[in-house]
Amino acid sequence: MLPLWLRSRLPAEPTRTFVAFTDAVALLLELPPAPPAEVYVRRYDTDRVWMVWRYKDGGASLFLERPYGELRDGVTVNVQWHQSPDPEVVAAMIRAYVRRGRREQHRRPCWLVRVLRGR
Numbered sequence: 863m864l865p866l867w868l869r870s871r872l873p874a875e876p877t878r879t880f881v882a883f884t885d886a887v888a889l890l891l892e893l894p895p896a897p898p899a900e901v902y903v904r905r906y907d908t909d910r911v912w913m914v915w916r917y918k919d920g921g922a923s924l925f926l927e928r929p930y931g932e933l934r935d936g937v938t939v940n941v942q943w944h945q946s947p948d949p950e951v952v953a954a955m956i957r958a959y960v961r962r963g964r965r966e967q968h969r970r971p972c973w974l975v976r977v978l979r980g981r
Contacts, residue, residue, distance in 0.1 A: 876917075877901050880915070884904045887949045891906070891956060896915075903917070911927065911959065912926070920943055921941050922941050923941075
């Protein structure tokens, strides 16, 4: 059985499947939907993560990036429609990525720990 977001959208335009899926993930993350004009690339931003969805034949790819900090950190997630990806699972992965960033943000840099221990 196909998930609700995917039912009745596969025979239609493939981009409608992409838009429906990305909006379903955004809704679970309590983000507003992307502008309707964004059909092949959809951007969503939180206060900690930038997300860019790109349409691919048969699926989509999501690039997550932490824009703040000394080093930019990014992760790519690929989904394929034939595998019936679940928006809840993707939203949970994004939340985990955001939480990991919060923990790392509170850590002291290694050089600072060594300096403080040496005192």
